[in-house]
Amino acid sequence: MDRTMSRKLIKEMKLGWNLGNTLDCPPGETGWGNPVTTRDMIKKIKELGFNTVRVPVSWHRHMDPGHIIFPEFMDRVAEVVGWVLDEGMYAILNIHHDNHEFRPTDEGVEKGKNYLSTVWKQVSERFESAPERLIFEGMNEPRLIRDPHEWHLDMKDETCRKAAEHINTFNQVFVDIVRASGGNNASRLLMVPSYAAGPAHAFMPEFRLPGDPADRLIVSIHVYDPQGLALLPDPDNTEFNEHGKKVLDFIFGGAYEKFVSKDVPVIIGEMGIVDKQNPDDRYRWCKYFVRNALEKEILSVWWDNGGRDFKLLDRRNLSVYKDAEPVLTGLLEGLKG
Numbered sequence: 001m002d003r004t005m006s007r008k009l010i011k012e013m014k015l016g017w018n019l020g021n022t023l024d025c026p027p028g029e030t031g032w033g034n035p036v037t038t039r040d041m042i043k044k045i046k047e048l049g050f051n052t053v054r055v056p057v058s059w060h061r062h063m064d065p066g067h068i069i070f071p072e073f074m075d076r077v078a079e080v081v082g083w084v085l086d087e088g089m090y091a092i093l094n095i096h097h098d099n100h101e102f103r104p105t106d107e108g109v110e111k112g113k114n115y116l117s118t119v120w121k122q123v124s125e126r127f128e129s130a131p132e133r134l135i136f137e138g139m140n141e142p143r144l145i146r147d148p149h150e151w152h153l154d155m156k157d158e159t160c161r162k163a164a165e166h167i168n169t170f171n172q173v174f175v176d177i178v179r180a181s182g183g184n185n186a187s188r189l190l191m192v193p194s195y196a197a198g199p200a201h202a203f204m205p206e207f208r209l210p211g212d213p214a215d216r217l218i219v220s221i222h223v224y225d226p227q228g229l230a231l232l233p234d235p236d237n238t239e240f241n242e243h244g245k246k247v248l249d250f251i252f253g254g255a256y257e258k259f260v261s262k263d264v265p266v267i268i269g270e271m272g273i274v275d276k277q278n279p280d281d282r283y284r285w286c287k288y289f290v291r292n293a294l295e296k297e298i299l300s301v302w303w304d305n306g307g308r309d310f311k312l313l314d315r316r317n318l319s320v321y322k323d324a325e326p327v328l329t330g331l332l333e334g335l336k337g
Helices: 003-015 039-048 069-084 107-128 159-181 199-203 242-258 279-295 322-334
Strands: 014-018 052-053 091-093 134-137 190-193 215-221 266-271 298-304
Touching: 003 091, 003 159, 003 199, 039 279, 052 069, 052 298, 069 091, 069 107, 091 266, 107 134, 107 159, 159 242, 159 279, 199 215, 199 242, 215 242, 242 279, 279 298, 279 322, 298 322
Parallel strands: 014 052, 014 298, 052 091, 091 134, 134 190, 190 215, 215 266, 266 298
Antiparallel strands: none
16 A cells, blocks of 8 residues: 555544444344444544444354354444444454354364355445445454464464464455455455464564555554553553553554555554553553554554443443543543654
8 A cells, every 4th residue: 555545544544442342242242241332322432532443243153054144133233334434434344253263274274264255255245335434354363262372373383383374365365355346345445464463473474465456455463562561460560661661662663664664554453451440550551552653653443342341431321431531531642642
């Protein structure tokens, strides 16, 4: 993608929010405790200052044995995505908790290619005429589930080397299917993840971008770092300090050097810091994160899982949770530089 277009895109997308633990909940939209999504929720996100909504979707329990998606579920996904687009925001639509269907192993690769092809063919057909503000994301954190290397590859291990290569294959299948569907999909922006959407895995030489005749790819990574502070339930690790800044700087700098500087946009599709009763540190982390990511022309998308550890929007009362007010303030102040 042309660098000028990439900068314009990230500037327009501004700041993102995840409709987490909702349509990505395999038992159903309210299965993990969140209420049914409404148009007013999406409007509230726009009012709060976001201009991108990631809509994670788990499809596998909403289809027949031949992987044909039930029409009523496809309609519901289209309704929610439509609300985002109606507000003038960008929407990111993905395949989320379906990773058991595309396990990156020699035994699982053909099944995975078939699943991704079948699902993305249907999704592409349904959204063929959607505006370019709808972005497709091929997979969410593809990895070796329940494997010793589930989250961290060791490239001295053959299983890990093959897993990295199979992720490249899956990304290519996704791009090929979407592009072949025509319409606006011929040039739609497409997000492709590294193994487990890990930044370190994206920086490895084994991760390669798929071929794309439209040259409209975005790299997708997730950042909950430093993990002891931002992700793990460690009650003694609550301070955002110089070490934390260095960790984030390494990630943003690496993403810039490998991708952004070479005209490939990067979106951090999930980012967040858990609540450990440390509001000042959460505020500083959020502000530093958004500001320094934007300096490297990288978009930040907050992971909101509802009334849990990354909560931001009280979806029942259409207000920001009091404990999350420092988070929102930090995110928005980060936009100001």
